[in-house]
Amino acid sequence: MEEYELYTLPNGIRIVHKQVPHTQIAHCGLMLDIGSRDELPHQQGLAHFWEHMAFKGTKKRKSYHIINRLETVGGELNAYTTKEKVCFHASLLGIHFEKAVELLTDIAFHSVFPEKQLEKERSVILEEMAMYYDSPEDALQDDFDQVVFQEHPLGGNILGTPETVRSFTRDQLQSFIQDNMDTSRIIFSSVSNWPFSKVKRIAEKHLRDIPVQRSERQRVAPTVYVPQSVTMDRPITQAQCAIGRPSYALTDSRRLPFFMLTNLLGGPGMNSRLNMNLREKYGLVYSVEASYTPFLDTGFLGIYFGTDQKHLDRSRTLILKELKTLREKSLTNLQLHNTKEQLMGQLAMSEEGNQSFMLMMAKSLLDTGKVDSLDEIFGEIRAVTAPQLQDLANEMFDEGQLSYLTFLPEQED
16 A cells, blocks of 8 residues: 554554545544454343444434434445444545544444433344344354354354343443453544645544543453354255354464465455356356455354255365365466466455545554555565465365355245
8 A cells, every 4th residue: 555644642542544635535434443252242242232322322412413414414424343343434525524533433432322222223233133134145154153163252143142132231331342442452544635634633633532441351362173064944045055164363474375365266256266166167156255354363264155955065065176176286377376466456456445445454553553555465475385375275175174054945844
């Protein structure tokens, strides 16, 4: 990436900005290093519940005013929760930038979680859970986390369970935030055509008075992995299958080479090996993908596909065959070159999206303390060798270490 600028407030909150002269849109967000993995068993879903309740009222705004604050100037206000992060973010015309900064600060730090709104949002989240359950592709990925990570917090569903969601109280919500809030683990990130001096002045105006907070939370890495094969009947028409295992942590030097290998296997390109085989050659699936998600202390490899139940065994066999090929056959010089060029092109295009770039800067600073430039990333990609990828394939694609989760259509009576 091009140069970004960084400033740390006395309370520990960091401000990062990239100026893009040609845009009229400002993207900004507050990202907090708090996620679903920080929940205790009875708190499962509480981080996501907080994300929802932050929009339901602050010390000076009701939910109606929060919703309309940016919408009336054509802006967008949104949020999301992951296993390790909660993020509140906004996009709008640059001339209204300060409105977004003030509103994001208000909902992130001054929400009051009204009791009436809490009961309403509890119902909304239960409906959200039902929606995901009705989408077998989403439900498969959520449930597969538990198959791989089992009782570890990373195995929990971000949305929680119906039982936990029904049990949450305002006091629990406030206690969870108090226990996990750490101002040194918060990033305010922005991308706009404004100079850093102006962004810094506005962000500092609204964030400097946030009290210093430190959390003694200690995240525990998963230690035990036992491969499992789980099959469930669901009211679906297609069989859905997930194959995967734990993999490399975000700070592992093998992370980028393994990302390249996963991209070759089943990335977004239509020419991925799995897509060319299962869809283009045999017509067994509409979509098949492989993804690698690194966390701070572990990682996650997942391969997902849906197919007619009669093609399930053949599809799995073909996937395992592709994994075996990558274990046993080193890439040719041309294959390696094309794999690198494809990944570099995909990464370069992803940086064209200013909103995603703003979010990426925040996450990278929280996770690694820096934001690598494209040139630095390209240098790492170019240094990867074919034997290195083959070694990773032999370690990560070992069939004996893979777990499976399969959804089968329920049989009619």
